[in-house]
Amino acid sequence: MAVTDCDLLLLKIEKPERTLALRADNPCDFETAHAARLLMWSDLRERLIERIVSTCESKTAEVDEMTTSLGKLSLIALAFCVLNGVTNAQTQSQARASRFEVATFFGAMIAGKQVARRVNATGGEQLIARLDHGGALGLRAGVHSELIGLEANFLTTGNAVVVRNEFGVLFPHHAETPLLYSGEALLYPLRRAVREGRVRPYVTSGIGGMLISADLDNINDQEPHHRLMWNAGGGVKLFAGKAPAVFVDVRFTNHRLLGSRGTGAIDLRSIAVGVGYRF
Numbered sequence: 001m002a003v004t005d006c007d008l009l010l011l012k013i014e015k016p017e018r019t020l021a022l023r024a025d026n027p028c029d030f031e032t033a034h035a036a037r038l039l040m041w042s043d044l045r046e047r048l049i050e051r052i053v054s055t056c057e058s059k060t061a062e063v064d065e066m067t068t069s070l071g072k073l074s075l076i077a078l079a080f081c082v083l084n085g086v087t088n089a090q091t092q093s094q095a096r097a098s099r100f101e102v103a104t105f106f107g108a109m110i111a112g113k114q115v116a117r118r119v120n121a122t123g124g125e126q127l128i129a130r131l132d133h134g135g136a137l138g139l140r141a142g143v144h145s146e147l148i149g150l151e152a153n154f155l156t157t158g159n160a161v162v163v164r165n166e167f168g169v170l171f172p173h174h175a176e177t178p179l180l181y182s183g184e185a186l187l188y189p190l191r192r193a194v195r196e197g198r199v200r201p202y203v204t205s206g207i208g209g210m211l212i213s214a215d216l217d218n219i220n221d222q223e224p225h226h227r228l229m230w231n232a233g234g235g236v237k238l239f240a241g242k243a244p245a246v247f248v249d250v251r252f253t254n255h256r257l258l259g260s261r262g263t264g265a266i267d268l269r270s271i272a273v274g275v276g277y278r279f
Contacts, residue, residue, distance in 0.1 A: 098145040103249050103276025109136040109157045110269040115178070116161075116225045117262040118216035126166040126262075127216045129175055129225070134159035136270050140249075142184070144278075146197075149186035153206070153231075154179065155270065161212055175214035176222065180255060180268075182208025182231050198239040205232045210257055228258045239278075249274035 109131075116129040135158030142151020156179050163174035184206035194200070212225045235251030255268040 098143045100142070100279045101144050101149075101151070101247075101276055102139075102141040102279075103247075103274040104137070104139050105249065105251070105272040105274030106135065106137040107270060107272030109134055110271070111157075113266045113268060114263055115210070115227065115257065115266070116212055116214060116216060116260070120165060121217045121219045123165070123218070127163055127171065127174075127218060128166060129161045129163050129212060129214050129216060131157065131161050131178060131268070132159060136272060138180075138272070140184075140274065140276070142186075144186065144188075146191050147188055149184075149188070149202070151184050151186065153182045153184055153208070155272075156180070161214060163214060163216065171215075171218065174216070174218075174222070175212060179211045180208065180229065181211070182206045182229065184231065198244055200237040200239070201234070202237070203234040204251070204253070206230065210255075227260050229255055230258075231255055237276075245278050247276050247278060249276055 111131040111133055113131060114128050115131050117126050119125075120127045136155055137158070138153065138155035140151050140153050142149055144151070156177050158177075160177045161175035163171040165171065184204050186202045186204045188200050188202045190201060191197075192200070207228075207230045209229050210227045212227075213222045214225055215222045216225070231253050233251060233253035235249060237247045237249050239245075239247045250273050251271075253270050253272075255270065257266050257268065259265045
């Protein structure tokens, strides 16, 4: 079937080697027009494929670049989180780690109590050992964390125990200064909330004993006399400096001596100021 309206089929394709013109003065048939259409659609398909491939390559490059950037940012964020976590862990570990502390202290012993009594073997009357008010000094050492502390305490007085009989007659050189010893547990209820841990109030309690060397029968030489004791008290530690190591410890303690042969339970009290160092 011939196509007479050939001027409507005039096609010019951009690639020179595929240029095909159908002129109006030369009639063209259906096969020529169909071949022209095939060439046109083939060229359009190739151009479309090239455009799609070019677009995909461009987008792929952008995605690769974005992925690379996101990967770098992720690595930076991960490294920052790891470093921040390590730093926080180290800070918390340093803040919460147990530290060894040692302190020496001095103060006053509020006593005025009978601490022991026995029968005078030569006279039959009672010999009474009495501890009067006086000075006190001692040593503390232990391990302390953010919340609790465990320490050993040793305390002695500045004055010796005095021995008299029940009629008030003095028996000189019959006794020495006492030694109070105990194991203490401390609780820091506020932890490090006050001035970043530079002010640490606490309560304390513990058990121990009191040793007295005394001659209470007037026959033998001085013998050790022991009484069980439990303590209860409280105080505050004041740390100095930006990296606190030196501290002042102010403490009040009630020493309750349990009843023993010849004497009932009594209370001795000490008020002490200590100077210590945290290692």
